[in-house]
Amino acid sequence: MSFASLGLNENLVQAINECGYTQPTPIQQQAIPLVLKGGDLLAGAQTGTGKTAGFGLPMLQRLSETQARPLANGRAPVRALVLTPTRELAAQVEENLRAYAKHTKLRTLVMFGGVSINPQMKALGRKVDVVVATPGRLLDHVSQRSIDLSRIEMLVLDEADRMLDMGFIRDIRRVLALLPKQRQNLLFSATFSDEIKALAEDLLHKPEHIEVARRNATAETISQRFFEVDKGRKRALLSYHIGHHNWRQVLVFTRTKHGANRLAEQLGKDGLPAMAIHGNKSQGARTKALSEFKNGGIRVLVATDIAARGIDISELPHVVNYELPHVAEDYVHRIGRTGRAGSNGEALSLVSADEKPLLKAIEKLIKQSADLEQVAGFEPDPNAPKEAPEPARGNRGRNGGGQRNGGNGGQRNGQRAGGNRSGGNAQRSGNRSGNGDGQRTGAPRRRSRPQAEHSS
Numbered sequence: 172m173s174f175a176s177l178g179l180n181e182n183l184v185q186a187i188n189e190c191g192y193t194q195p196t197p198i199q200q201q202a203i204p205l206v207l208k209g210g211d212l213l214a215g216a217q218t219g220t221g222k223t224a225g226f227g228l229p230m231l232q233r234l235s236e237t238q239a240r241p242l243a244n245g246r247a248p249v250r251a252l253v254l255t256p257t258r259e260l261a262a263q264v265e266e267n268l269r270a271y272a273k274h275t276k277l278r279t280l281v282m283f284g285g286v287s288i289n290p291q292m293k294a295l296g297r298k299v300d301v302v303v304a305t306p307g308r309l310l311d312h313v314s315q316r317s318i319d320l321s322r323i324e325m326l327v328l329d330e331a332d333r334m335l336d337m338g339f340i341r342d343i344r345r346v347l348a349l350l351p352k353q354r355q356n357l358l359f360s361a362t363f364s365d366e367i368k369a370l371a372e373d374l375l376h377k378p379e380h381i382e383v384a385r386r387n388a389t390a391e392t393i394s395q396r397f398f399e400v401d402k403g404r405k406r407a408l409l410s411y412h413i414g415h416h417n418w419r420q421v422l423v424f425t426r427t428k429h430g431a432n433r434l435a436e437q438l439g440k441d442g443l444p445a446m447a448i449h450g451n452k453s454q455g456a457r458t459k460a461l462s463e464f465k466n467g468g469i470r471v472l473v474a475t476d477i478a479a480r481g482i483d484i485s486e487l488p489h490v491v492n493y494e495l496p497h498v499a500e501d502y503v504h505r506i507g508r509t510g511r512a513g514s515n516g517e518a519l520s521l522v523s524a525d526e527k528p529l530l531k532a533i534e535k536l537i538k539q540s541a542d543l544e545q546v547a548g549f550e551p552d553p554n555a556p557k558e559a560p561e562p563a564r565g566n567r568g569r570n571g572g573g574q575r576n577g578g579n580g581g582q583r584n585g586q587r588a589g590g591n592r593s594g595g596n597a598q599r600s601g602n603r604s605g606n607g608d609g610q611r612t613g614a615p616r617r618r619s620r621p622q623a624e625h626s627s
């Protein structure tokens with residue numbers, strides 16, 4: 172199947188060719204003809220499936236087929252709005268849209284917080300057809316009257332579940348109230364909690380439904396290994412793995428921003444060039460860290476869950492869970508960063524005794540039991556003082572009738588995570604935990620976020 176056969180015009184097909192895409196992905200095959208028809212869409216798909224082109228190409232085509240009436244002040248109106256949860260995702264989506272729009276007259280603009288608002292205001296003084304924004308900064312522009320949303324013809328909510336998780340529902344509703352009633356709405360979400368369903372019901376008019384599995388997070392392409400280690404020895408074990416296996420590009424997850432900073436600093440002292448990426452970093456620092464990581468300038472990028480959302484680094488070979496996440500679903504998001512686009516990846520988790528309840532919650536979610544391994548010289552000390560166990564938190568109500576696309580897609584039940592690996596001097600401890608019940612029922616729907624990372 173070709174892009175042209177989906178109904179896209181020559182200008183767009185040429186731009187797609189220049190991007191190096193030869194075949195539409197499954198979400199593109201389904202979404203492009205539906206969006207071209209002009210109806211609303213509810214799509215289950217994650218970053219990594221090609222969803223940006225899935226909504227972006229038909230959006231650009233529809234916009235280029237008609238001309239908008241100028242606003243009362245004589246200016247050209249903004250005609251399409253894409254809302255995303257994070258700055259990184261906004262930047263990435265806009266970059267893609269710009270590339271797809273290369274041979275059209277349409278202009279795109281990205282706006283997010285953490286950077287000066289002035290250049291964005293200046294850019295809005297020129298003709299802009301498509302705005303990609305995080306909700307907070309968009310509302311800043313609304314209150315400064317630098318943007319007029321009254322002529323939006325198309326709205327996309329990208330990673331809607333993540334936006335709700337991050338507490339953006341009120342901002343989203345404020346934005347919706349500013350839009351004209353007559354418009355096309357596209358909602359993309361990886362999961363469908365009751366909250367998302369309610370939003371979809373309010374927002375979408377007779378939507379078409381499509382769903383695709385994540386193309387990359389399969390048991391075949393990601394090998395998962397779990398190492399038992401004392402908390403105080405985690406950094407040494409991480410440095411050992413990186414050095415011993417000569418890993419050149421590793422994405423490491425910590426639970427907190429502070430932990431990310433500290434770890435990056437300590438790894439630097441171990442002679443492993445590392446940077447941290449999280450919501451407290453300036454946008455410039457985040458962009459720099461990401462590009463250094465992509466081009467091989469640093470070997471290790473230490474990230475918090477939210478900062479890592481939307482990062483697209485192709486064929487990332489290694490992901491390390493330095494600390495297990497409190498919300499089991501984040502484990503699936505994290506390991507989905509590796510083995511992208513069908514390449515092989517390895518996800519390694521360092522598990523301290525206090526994290527056993529978190530591991531149980533993960534095992535339950537992925538329907539696999541983890542083989543805990545030990546590395547000689549890093550075995551847990553049986554006499555170490557006991558730490559209070561880290562409780563697993565609810566998974567944000569995502570499993571109640573919710574569909575989960577991807578993440579766990581393609582993993583077979585009952586399969587052992589860790590598989591059949593011989594792994595150097597690693598030994599199996601034989602300490603297998605079965606499927607646990609680490610997730611409390613009736614747990615709070617949203618995790619408490621002592622250092623919540625909101626994009627603005």
Ligand code: AMP
Nearest residue numbers: 192194195196218219220221222223224
């Ligand atoms: P997305 O899910 O939109 O973030 O896309 C994930 C990655 O796949 C991005 O790097 C896109 O540039 C790339 N991509 C999207 N569509 C295609 C395609 N049809 N063929 C090859 N790569 C693609």
